[in-house]
Amino acid sequence: MQVLNKGTPVNYKESCIIRIQPVDGDNISSLRDALRCIPDDQSCTLILEHGDYHFYSDHATELFCFVSNNSEGLKRIAVPLIGIHDLTIDGQGSRLIFHGRVCPFLIRNCTGITLKNFSVDYVRPFVSQGTIQAVDTEAVTVRMDTENPYYFDGGRIWFSGDCYHQQGCQNGKLFKRDSFLHCLEFDTHKRETAYGVQDHYKMPASGVSEIEEGLIRLATSYPTPLPQIDNTLVISHDHRDCFGVCIDESSEVTIEGVDIYHTGAMAFIAQRSDTISLLSCTVAPHPNNGRMVSSFADASHFVNCRGLIRIIGCRFENMLDDPVNVHGIYSPVCRIIDKHTIEVMNGHHEQAGIPVADRGAEIRFVDQNSLLPIAHGMVKRVESINRFTWRVEFVNALPSVIRTGDCIESLQWVPDVEIRDCVFGKNRARGPLISTAGSVKIEGNHFHHAGSAIKISGDCNDWFESGAVKDVLIRNNIFDNCGYGKWGTGIIAIDPEIRPSHLGHNAYHQNISLIENEFRTFHQELIFARSVDGLIIQGNRIEKTRDYPEKETTFEGLKTEACLHVQSDLPSC
Amino acid sequence: MQVLNKGTPVNYKESCIIRIQPVDGDNISSLRDALRCIPDDQSCTLILEHGDYHFYSDHATELFCFVSNNSEGLKRIAVPLIGIHDLTIDGQGSRLIFHGRVCPFLIRNCTGITLKNFSVDYVRPFVSQGTIQAVDTEAVTVRMDTENPYYFDGGRIWFSGDCYHQQGCQNGKLFKRDSFLHCLEFDTHKRETAYGVQDHYKMPASGVSEIEEGLIRLATSYPTPLPQIDNTLVISHDHRDCFGVCIDESSEVTIEGVDIYHTGAMAFIAQRSDTISLLSCTVAPHPNNGRMVSSFADASHFVNCRGLIRIIGCRFENMLDDPVNVHGIYSPVCRIIDKHTIEVMNGHHEQAGIPVADRGAEIRFVDQNSLLPIAHGMVKRVESINRFTWRVEFVNALPSVIRTGDCIESLQWVPDVEIRDCVFGKNRARGPLISTAGSVKIEGNHFHHAGSAIKISGDCNDWFESGAVKDVLIRNNIFDNCGYGKWGTGIIAIDPEIRPSHLGHNAYHQNISLIENEFRTFHQELIFARSVDGLIIQGNRIEKTRDYPEKETTFEGLKTEACLHVQSDLPSC
Known part of the structure; x- marks a missing residue:
């Protein structure tokens, strides 16, 4: 490592600019040494002088992390920022190249962190892909890309290459993943999930x-439509272990001009954090290779955050899940212990270890069927029993209406959201998912998704993602040929998971406006809305395209269920 | 739960006897509530009134545990004793019955803990077994015991039953284990590993x-000798996750009259702890069922302990590994950072997270080939990089002889050991393994092992278990037909792993005496000793038996390699 400072190479702390240059081989230790030089008492800039920085898992810091909507575990971290304040890391256009099971950045218990001007990529991606050579009802034959090596042991395929199989978060020296593979077909030419898959x-x-060498046969009864020859089959053989940037219990975090070409889990995941900006960031495969997948999961995901979340001028493409998801957590009551105390669960296994509430928080109880509020309470004490089980004591006696199965929702974590001038698409699944009662503005973006372009949902029986909206403005966006896959009903899908028998007189969501957007579309399934009070749809332009084959739809224009105060200039059905 | 106290049911803390009675269903919460009542400032007895106490994993406390020679992970703990002093838990003969992936006892950062008078068993063991019905060179057919249910999914077998597959330490809701099974044949009638396997x-x-239902075929080229029809095939399909009692960073721990019928990992595992007594304990399958396996691994294991370890009047049988293992840790130097600082590794993956040394500790450097000391040093600072990597800074400059691959050994953790009046045997592998420079007395025990009865080894290239002995007395024991399997050379195997080319003039071990023992044996491979200075073999009786078929041996009586000062009245070869 070289720590350089203009003019004062030894006493670099005074001016508080730390510079490092890349070293041959693993840069983990030199970067950690540089982090040790950060002073506690003043703001600091760590400059990575322009170059290629390689990072391996072997000597990386290791921490146990519960990361919502990702996989829990002991994770190797290349750049652990723990309890640091007012730090900027400026990559000066450097390439950060990762080898094996190591997560680039963890920002935990920090304030005032800026990451900027670098790219992140992995030599060996966390998925494998190949070109489809033959297909029938019993098997798919694939010519594997040479950068995705594999071998056979114990009667099954294992994937390997460039440290991929080393030092995982499971027991043992070598990393052995599940016995199951997940397959997804991509259109090789369009570099997006194939039509209708x-x-x-x-x-x-x-x-x-x-x-034969490099040519594998997957004995499987592939669902229709059968894959097309010359398309690319992406095979997932991992969990959501290696995030790109995890922001945990932190505030005032800005990420600017960071290009993430690949990550092993979500590219940006923030939880229990306050005020986060993603500015001019990219999550997309490198333009100069043939990889179909950027992030193994969502490009960005915000769980139990607050303050303002800004996503401005970003491009998020080719993820294996959504570009943006903002939500809280519904935690089902599993036991009523006494008149002040309940036991609640983290309903989804990927919410493991995320506190269900904090001392002093205002809590809303919702009915498990209607999702509507039934009572409120103030938390006196929270005790973690295990990563899925919490004992919550309230200041006042519990309302008598509470039953096991009903959920609690903390009202402490309600962010505002601004998504502007972004390009999202070509990914598995949908566009942004928005579940927050804060002010939400989605303006000037370009969406091209296999599923719905925007989804506003909420459920407390499956994903347990909370946040009935109160103020959403969707204006001046282009919805460009969305819905060419099978994820979602409607280009705009407002679909809280309430069964028809439980849709009542009160709506779950409030005040959603779709104003002056452009729908370029090969089908007419435009907007589906359930249980909204205050839906305004005005001045949107619809341009019919022939870019994809016709598809079977269930409605045309606008379809509403149990909505109140709807103003629309679209045809309704 | 009922918390009762004779005469003073409310103000029970004063007399500091807490009584609980079993409740129907899960006793986890009531036991945890009782633990909350333990006062900080006086000794206390928690009495489990006689009865059956069932424990499930669902509501158990969860902690991340690095447990040496077991599997690391988030573990559910039924009785977590953390930072408690002067507590006795008296089971009054109760049965503690466990369901699923929950560990009975964790004793961490405690002093003065006594556990006594109860038994531990699992409804569904962590291995499965069945009776061998047919065997040929291509397959073994087994009629599975009905208490070991299984199912098929994704082209492979999975084991299930009574919560077995729920809530593991891996990601996800359901617990899915490795793709590999380990098989071991037991003699059904003798209830021990079959001859020669x-x-x-x-x-x-x-x-x-x-x-057909309950009858499975394992397509495998079984090694010779092929299994015998009507013998029992034990199939292991788990890791060493669920220990019985883990004693971590604690001192003065006594376990008395505790019968462990089954555990999912080691029954008793102690690390970095001081002064431990196992008195009149049993690790063995319940006498009234047909299970072949008690502990999934060792019955007792002591890593980096000190003070006196006493194992008195115990019976440890039918484990899948050794009855006792006492050792330290050799940690290989992987990098010399500067003249005071090295980076060292935990050499074995099951030593993950166990500190390699402590501040202020005296360290011995050993040559990786000869295992002999080459230098000493005093630790100034230790930093954990990750669970396998540590940065160790020394007070003085490192000796120039140190090379990467050499190992460090902390001299801080050197226990004395007393093993007396015990019965050990019928297990996979060996009898006690002893690696400590403390005073060791092994007297009046009965050994019946498939492998060696006592093993005194040491290596720094494979298991990395340290502890050259200095004072071992083995007297008045009965070695009853040991060596009927294939684990070890010699009934007494003193075999530090030093290649012949590196056996020098100085011996690794010192002062081992075998006095007045009785060898009842069907073969003459009695004592093998390598690299011992001071070996006394006197007054031992040898009684030839015909209890097992003759076996191929490599020597008769005593065989020594590179030993000094040997006094023996046995024939030597």
Whole structure:
């Protein structure tokens, strides 16, 4: 490592600019040494002088992390920022190149962190892909890309290459993943999920055999439509272990001009954090290779955050899940212990370890069927029993209406959201998912998604993602040929998961405006809205295209269910 | 729960006897409530009134545990004793019955803990077994015991039953174990590993099929000797996750009259702890069922302990590994950072997270080939980089002889050991393994092991278990037909792993005496000793038996390699 400071190479702390240059081989230790030089008492800039910085897992810092909507575990972290304040890391256009199971950045208990001007990529991606050579009802044959090596052991395929199989978060020296593979077909030419496809999950790894070197046969009854020859089959063989940037219990974090070409889990995941900006960031495969997948999961995801979340001028493409998801957590009551105390669960296994509430928080109880509020309470004490189980004591006696299965929702974590001038698309699944009662503005963006372009949902029986909206403005966006896959109903899908029998007189969502957007579309399934009070749809332009084949739809224009105060200039059905 | 106290049911803290009675269903919460009542400032007895106490994993406390020679992970703990002093838990003969992936006891940062008078068992063991019905060179057919249910999914067998597959330490809701099964044949009638067998590891789970309900066929080229019809095949399909009692960073711990019928990892595992007594404890399958396996691994294991370890009047049988293992840790130097600082590794993956040394500790450097000391040093600072990597800074400059690959050994953790009046045997592998420079007395015990009865080893290239002995007395024991399996050379195996080319003039071990023991044996491979200075073998009786078939041996009586000062009245070869 070289720590340089103009003019004062030894006493670099005074001016508080720390510079490092890349070293040959692993840069983990030199970067950690530089982080040790950060003073506690003043703001600081760490400059990575322009170059290629390689990072390996072997000597990386390790921390146990519960990361919502990602996989929990002991994670190797290349750049652990823990309890640091007022730090800027300026990559000066450097390439950060990762080898194996190491997460680039963890920002935990920090304030005032800026990351800027660098790219992140992995030598060996966390998915494998190949070109489809033959297909029938019993098997798919794929010519694997040479950067995705594999081998056979114990009657099944394992994936390997460039440290991929080393030092995981499981027991043992070598990393051995699940017995199941998940397949997804991409249109090689368009570099997006193929028309009309869906996930093909849980293909046994024991059903793969090798015909000749690099040519493998997946014995599987592939769902229709059958994959097309010359399209690309992406095979997922991992969990959501290696995030790109995790922001945990932090505030005032800005990420600017950061290009993430690949990550092993979500590219940006923030939880229990306040005020986050993603400015001019990219999550997309590198333009100069043939990879179909950027992030293994969502490009950005915000769980139990507050303050303002800004996503401005970003491009998020080719993820294996959504570009943006902002939500809280519904935690079901599993036991009423006494008149002040309940036991609640983290309903979804990827919410493991995320506190369900904090001391002093205002809590809303919602009915598990209608999702509507039934009572409120103030938290006196929270005790973690295990990563899925919490004991919550309230200041006042519990309302008598509470039943097991009803959920609690903390009202402490309600962010405002601004999504502007972004390009989102070509990914598995949908565009942004918005679940927050804060002010939400989605303006000037370009959406091209296989599923819905924007989804505003809420449920407390499956994903347990909370946040009935109160103020959403969707204006001046282009919805460009969305819905070419099978994820979602409607280009705009407002679909809280309430069964028809429980849709009542009160709506779940409030005040959603769709104003002056442009729908370029090959079908007419435009807007589906359930349980909204105050839906304004005005001045949107609809341009019919022939860019994709016609598809079967369930309605045209606007479809509403149990909505109140709807003003629309679209045809309704 | 009922918390009762004779005469003073409310103000029970004053007399500091807490009584609980069993409740129907899960006793986890009531036991945890009782633990909350333990006062900080006086000794206390928690009495479990006689009865059956059931414990489930769902509401158990969860902690991340690095447990040496077991599997790391988030573990559910039924009785977490953390930072408690002067507590006795008296089970009054109760049965503690566990369901699923929950560990009975964790004793961490405690002093003065006594556990006594109860038994531990699991409804569904962590291994499965069945009776061998047919065998040929291509397959073994087994009629599975009905308490070991299984199912097929994704082309392979999975084991299930009574919560077995729920809430593991891996990601996700359901617990899914490795793709490999390990098989071991037991003699059904003798209830011990079958004559001459060895481990059959890594049988693919995809190679199992069902012939009819309960009858499965394992397609495998079983090593010779082929299994015998009507013997029992034990199938391991788990990791060392669920210990019985883990004693971590604690002192003065006594376990008395505790019968462990089954555990999912080691029954008793102690690390970095001081002064431990196991008195009149049992680790063995319940006498009234047909299970072949008690502990999934060792019955007792002591890593980096000190003070006196006493194992008195115990019976440890039918484990899948040793009855006792006492050792330190050799940590290989992987990098010399500067003249005071090195980076060292935990050499074995099951030593993950165990500190390699402490501030102020005296360190011995040993040569990786000869295992002999080459230098000493005093630790100034230790930093954990990750669970396998540590940065160790020394007070003085490092000796120039140190090379990467050499190992460090902390001299801070050197226990004395007393093993007396115990019965050990019928297990996979060996009898006690002893690696400590403390005073060791092994007297009046009965050994009946498939491998060696006592092993005194040491290596720094494979298991990295340290502790050259200096004072071992083995007197008045009965070695009853040991060596009927394939684990070890010699009934007494003193075999530090030093290659012949590196055996020098100085011996690794010192002062081992074998006095007045009785060898009842069907073969003459009695004592093998390598690199000992001071070996006394006197007054031992040898009684030839015909209890097992003759076996091929490599020597008769005593065989020594590179030993000094040997006094023996046995024939030597």
